[in-house]
Amino acid sequence: GNSVTQMEGPVTLSEEAFLTINCTYTATGYPSLFWYVQYPGEGLQLLLKATKADDKGSNKGFEATYRKETTSFHLEKGSVQVSDSAVYFCALTGHAGGTSYGKLTFGQGTILTVHP
């Protein structure tokens, strides 16, 4: 079945540092890949997505590139802010040839704390 593996956390950075959170996946067919974010006290929000191989998703200064050859979708940001402190989840949903199309499979989440 489908699975997502995220780097172990938590991650603690100083403001303006570079961020990478690793994500690799196992899936059949042509999955779409996502990063979701959960800010303190709030619900899950879609941060960015990529629906085809080599697509780059970007939002709020975050980027991730869908690498089919390495089955990866690493999240990066060049300069983090205190307001980026949150839990980040990598996720995928299957497509033709895979399992159920609609359901999301999530990684375990990475807690990011950014200090001033």
Added chain:
Amino acid sequence: GAGVSQTPSNKVTEKGKYVELRCDPISGHTALYWYRQSLGQGPEFLIYFQGTGAADDSGLPNDRFFAVRPEGSVSTLKIQRTERGDSAVYLCASSFRATSGVEGTYNEQFFGPGTRLTVL
């Protein structure tokens, strides 16, 4: 417009009791999903509806769990004979329609705030 809403926000119950958790999706969304998030983990899929029917219930852990969506809008997740291991945050999400299965397409799922269930 209103987002996905879930009630109650918190539910404390005793082992063996029956609980119902409600989800109100975004108006016009035909697909509705239930997930369960245990502490320190990512959400895990339980069931999804396309319209009134359960299109995939493969994530329901056992027959104590059941969900309905009788009119294709509001959904209720029902848990019988609750156990301490059922304690988690139950998340609901909706999308305009279920992802079609064609590569490169996706219908975004919008999540509710969740119901925190505690079984004592």
